Amino acid sequence: MALLANLVFVFVAGLITALATGLGALPFFLVDDVSDRWNVALWGLASGIMVSASVFGLIFEGLAEANGGSVVGVGVGMLVGVVLVVVSHRLISEAEVDPQQYEEADYKKLVLILGILTVHSFPEGVAVGVSFADLGFEGAQIVGITVPLLAIFMTIAISIHNIPEGLAISIPLRSMGVGKWKMVWWAVFSSLPQPIGALVAYYFVRVAREFLPVGFGFAAGAMIFLVALEFIPEALEIGEDLPGQGHRELVSGLVAGVLLMVPLAVL
Numbered sequence: 001m002a003l004l005a006n007l008v009f010v011f012v013a014g015l016i017t018a019l020a021t022g023l024g025a026l027p028f029f030l031v032d033d034v035s036d037r038w039n040v041a042l043w044g045l046a047s048g049i050m051v052s053a054s055v056f057g058l059i060f061e062g063l064a065e066a067n068g069g070s071v072v073g074v075g076v077g078m079l080v081g082v083v084l085v086v087v088s089h090r091l092i093s094e095a096e097v098d099p100q101q102y103e104e105a106d107y108k109k110l111v112l113i114l115g116i117l118t119v120h121s122f123p124e125g126v127a128v129g130v131s132f133a134d135l136g137f138e139g140a141q142i143v144g145i146t147v148p149l150l151a152i153f154m155t156i157a158i159s160i161h162n163i164p165e166g167l168a169i170s171i172p173l174r175s176m177g178v179g180k181w182k183m184v185w186w187a188v189f190s191s192l193p194q195p196i197g198a199l200v201a202y203y204f205v206r207v208a209r210e211f212l213p214v215g216f217g218f219a220a221g222a223m224i225f226l227v228a229l230e231f232i233p234e235a236l237e238i239g240e241d242l243p244g245q246g247h248r249e250l251v252s253g254l255v256a257g258v259l260l261m262v263p264l265a266v267l
Helices: 001-031 037-063 070-094 100-102 109-129 149-173 181-191 193-207 207-238 241-267
Strands: 140-142 144-147
Touching: 001 109, 001 149, 001 181, 001 193, 037 109, 037 149, 037 241, 070 109, 070 207, 109 149, 109 193, 109 207, 140 181, 144 193, 149 181, 149 207, 149 241, 181 207, 193 207, 207 241
Parallel strands: none
Antiparallel strands: 140 144
16 A cells, blocks of 8 residues: 555656646746747756756765665666667657647547657656655655655756756747647646656666666666757757857856755755
């Protein structure tokens, strides 16, 4: 019964990160357009948060596992995470999904889109799920459940990371004249696989505890490489017409993201 309650709790945490993607559409309730400067800064912020959470949280936590093979386990996990991102990146590139297709897609097309989004969102969902591995043991009390501080930070980190993704999805939908609340829905839809990924990862590391360092390494490697392969190139592409090609906004966002996650290293 306790395991079921924990699974529900982890699923809700993953759902929160998915719902946060919808926040990316909210600026269009206030303005007609979002400047490239702010868009680049948001991608920089997300990148800084993801890398810091991976290093200060996931990698440190994996290395802190008592067994002697933890260093090897973390390293192997990171390598597998990198391979997953490379493979998923190629799959997504070959089956590119334009957000403009969301509104016009039939049922079969939506299933295909959701499958591609699952590949894209899986590393973030895994990161959330793995961070909850010690749920119920030590941490902060939330609705009567002891939640690891790493899990709190990771849920916040992925949620913040999802906001610029939601914005990137909403911009082409806005150009199509799609309604504001529909933009929120499609942004959330793009991250719906995350709570499933969180659930699967949490259950796996709880049942196969000896693989926990590998799980931490996997999530960290995937997220760090995701930043290098997708987030930063995306930010630089958006900022190529800005003064200095957006490097100042990107660096400012990166620094802000790192500083935001420093308490994770201290705690």
